Amino acid sequence: MVITTTQFIKDYRDVALRWFADGLENLSPLQQYQTLALVVKGYAARDWARSKAHADKTQQKQVYYFSIEFMPGRLLASNLLNLGLKDVVDAGLAKLGLDSAAVYAAERDPGLGNGGLGRLASAFLDAMASTGMAGNGNGIRYRYGLFEQRFVDGYQVEVPDDWLRDSYPWETRKENRAVIVKFGGHVDLVPGASGHLTAVYQGTDDVLAVPYDTAMIGYRTGTVNTMRLWAAEPTAERAHALAETARAGAITEFLYPDDSDTAGRELRLRQEYFFVSAGLQSILTHFKRTHGDVRLLPNFVAVHINDTHPAMAVLELMRLLLDEEQLAWDQAWQLTVATMSYTNHTLMAEALETWPLGMFQDLLPRLAQLAFEVDRRFRARYLSRFGSVLVNRAAPLQDGQLHMANLAVIGSHAVNGVAKIHSELLKTTVLADLYQIFPDRFSNKTNGITPRRWVQLADVPLATLLDDVIGTKWRHQPQALVALRSHASDPAFLSRLMAAKHENKVRLAALIQATLGLEVPADAMFDVQIKRLHAYKRQLLHVFGILEHYLAIKKGAVRPPRVHVFGAKAAPSYRYAKAVIRLINAVAALVNADPDCAGKLAVAFLPNYGVSLAEAIIPAADVSEQISLAGTEASGTSNMKLMATGALTLATLDGANIEIRDAAGKESMAVFGLTEQEAKALRPQYNARERYERDPVLHRIVDMLTDGSIPNIESEGREIRAELLDYNDTYFVLADFADYLAANRRLDALWGDPVAWAKLATENIAASGRFSADLTVQRYGREIWRVLPEQPV
Structure with missing residues (x-):
């Protein structure tokens, strides 16, 4: 243009x-x-x-990426x-x-997502357009985001994220593409003249789904794809009633409504069916207009299920093919499986969605009928071959619950994890039984990021330096960053690299000053952990490391100065995570107010973490904390963003950390902690209290939670201590503590040699191109969606 x-x-x-x-x-x-x-x-x-x-x-084949979250950022x-x-x-x-x-x-920032799931979805939309692939997003237009996070006396306080208050100029309302989504009522199956069963709906609660389209612009390709988000409104005959408007609007009012009670769970189920049904209806309408014969659907349409939230797409597509298109079951099922693919994002069985059958039947009676039939046919087909024990565990209906991950695997032709270790563990843990039945469906597709946002936009000093040193090819072809390795021993380049990093640190220091009133030294090591607050991500281990540093300073130890930067939200109902937030802020208050720590140690917890805040933090980071217990993090993407801007990773061998180490070299990462196999072997005999008793430094730090050393955390300190000692330290914080400290001391020693540090930062940047989402979606296109981009990257 x-x-x-x-x-x-x-x-x-x-x-x-x-x-x-x-x-x-x-x-x-x-x-x-x-x-x-x-x-x-x-x-x-x-x-x-x-x-x-x-x-x-x-007649390009089109990808439709179904995700309950998108996080496009500004x-x-x-x-x-x-x-x-x-x-x-x-x-x-x-x-x-x-x-x-x-x-x-x-x-x-649009309030459309919360964490890595939504950011990945948006990165993929950007990447599809930037590789010339016809790819569309399908999700929900939330009136309010998750929440705007504020800290009051160190506590997380949730304020409504009214992101649509001033309108959103990027979206276009398409009321002429609205569809009806049906809830509840009663469904009778009536035999027709041809013997085909016709579904007759009575007493349904109908809601109008109105699409809002946003352009997803490719990088210098001329391709502009669409992110379609659906808003719930009353149907025309009910639009005059304010109560009906509010009732329908509640479906798309909040991202992740509180599901701690039955009403909240039902609202979440309504949300998920709403955007799945609206999206699939829209896809079929467009398909029939452009291609005609619905039996050709998999040749021209790929529907991707991003985690289990859209998994009922399997049942909804069956409903449309059976009830609207009058296909026989076997043909409809063949088309559905060939069209659907599924990405799993978790290794935690408790995070895999299930729905009580009673609730599901009341709210979605036709889909419930189809779920029973899918379950019956699955059991009939595989029982004799695999036995009742395995088939019972793999079936979608178990113990009065509909298991959405099982449904997604059974109803898709391809299933993938998001890092090599994650994909392998899926086969041996949460999806092991289904892997026995469908081994050919499983593959790995390691996550990716968009260097355009994280380097070209967020880190202009680095991007300018790269252009000057290796040319601009890397902007189009991220693999070209490997050329940087030839400069890793050039003192002039390394000096300029560290100058670019310092410029970013000055900018972040100014933001910290403006936000928190805290002055931090820009020449200190900036140690960053930015991700959702969850026990398995072990922000607590990071806090324990800060407390060890604090105690060492009080004893007169001399170490390189560090500024610890946190960004994280805790789910409103996640009490333990909110206790950890309170602890971090209390430790920050303790450390930042102590004159002995001035210029040596500081803690900055920046509120309301999101894409725009990440753009300020990531370019300034020297250390990237990726410290989840091995075997718990599916992949991570903050690890990729931080390495792309030259941060060194402090990490367990979990998720994509393993592949980052392989790409950048073992010396470029400070690895610590139990491996996944070691953690699994340790768990049966693990004794957290024994660890606490035998390590005097650890003993002192755990005691600080409850002895008044950290003011104003009485209840939170007791709760965290109980998790560690009474409930036996679920995520092995105490087990990995000593090794975590040792890895930090290795980083301290390395910081004392600026040239060596800059060389490893260079190796990380040079290796980061392989984690570009452009390459990731091309792998999806070739191996799962069977979609080839029209232009090369």
Whole structure:
């Protein structure tokens, strides 16, 4: 796209006048951003329409990525970068006398996701468009995000994330594509003249699903795909009643409503069926308009189930093929399996969704009928071959529950994990029985990230340096970063690399000062842990490491100065995680107020972690903490983002950490802790209290939780101590503590040799290209979706 600065200035003034009827000097930063977003949306519109028309005309196979979360982050800078217009627009804004940084900052993060699941989904949409693949997102347009996190007296307080308060200029409402989603009621199966059973619905609770489309712009490819999010509204005959409007709207009001009671669980089930049914109805309508014969569906459509939340897509597609298209069961099942694929994101059995059959039957009676039939046929087919014990464990219906992971595996032609170790463990743990039955369906697809956002946009100092040293090919082909290895022994380059890192650290230090009122030294080691707050991710182990450092300082020890940076949200009902948040903030208050720690140790817990905050933290990180108990983290993606900007990884051999080590070299990572096999072998005889008693440093730190050494954590300290000692330390924090300290001391020693540190940072950056989501979706395309991009990366 060729747009001159002069043309942009004219377009910007025209849009501002049309929308706000005022001069630019009278617009707020929010209005300036909204104006710019509308201009950019207009620039992309022709390619968007052309991409859709081209896919239909050439009968391109299309991917539909079903995910309950998306985390696209701010789109303005990303869209400008991908269109090749960022420099032009920045120059135009400067000529207009506008502060481009303030304009970009006025955009809010969409409240559509919470963590790695949603960020991965958005990375894949970006990557599909950037590789020329026809790929679409399908999800929910939440009125409110998970929550806006604030800290009050160190406690997490949840405030509604009203991200749509000022409208969202990137979306386009498509009311002409709305569909009806049916809940409840009663379904009778009536034989027709041909003998086919017809489903007759009575007394259903109908909801209107209205799509909102957002352009997903590829990086300099001309391909613009669509993220379609569905909003729930009352049907036309009920739209006049405010109560009906509120009842329907509740389905898409909140991301992850509290499901600790029956009403919350039912609302979650409504959400999941709502976007699955709406999405599949929309897909079939479009397919029949462009291809006609529904028996060709797998040739032109791939539906991907991102974790178990959309797993009822298996049943819903069967419903549509049987009831709407009048296909026989065997043919409908063959088409469904050939169309569906499933990614598993967890090794924890308790995280695999199940639904009580009673609730499922009441809310989705037709899908319940189909679930019973899928279960009956599955058992009949495999019982004699695999035996009742294995088949009973693998079947979708067990003990009055519908097991969604089992359903997803049975109803898909491909199942994948998201790191090599995760994919192997799936075969021996949570999906072992299904792997025995369907071994050919299982594969690995290690997660990926978008270097465009994390390096080109978030780390401009590094991106500029890379352009100067190895050229710009890496911007299109991330594997080209390997050329950086030839500069790993160049003192001039290493000095410039560390200067770029320092520039980012100064910027983060300013953010910490503005947010927390805490002054931190930019020349200290910035030690970062940014991820969802959960016991298995072991933020607690990180805190124990901080306390050990604090006690060492009080005894006069001399170590390299460290600034520990946390970003994490805990689920509102997750009491233990919220206790750990309170502990981190209490330790921060203790350390930051102690004059003995000034310039030596600081702790900054930045509230409301999300994509935009990550963009500020990641480029500044020296150390990337990836310290989950081995065998619990499926993959991780913050590990990839942090290595791409030159952080050294402090890690257990878990998830994608293993592949990062293999890519960057063993010396580039500080590895510690039990392996997955060692942890499994230890568990039967593990005695946490014995570990506590025999290690005086650990003993002292655990005692600090309850002896008043850390003020104002009486109840939280008792709760955490009880988890460690009374409940035997579920995630082996105490078992890995000594090795964690040893790994930290290795990093301290390395920090004392800046050249050696910079060399390893270089090795990490050079190896990071293999974790590009562009490459990941190409592997999905070749091996699972059978979709080839039209343009190479």
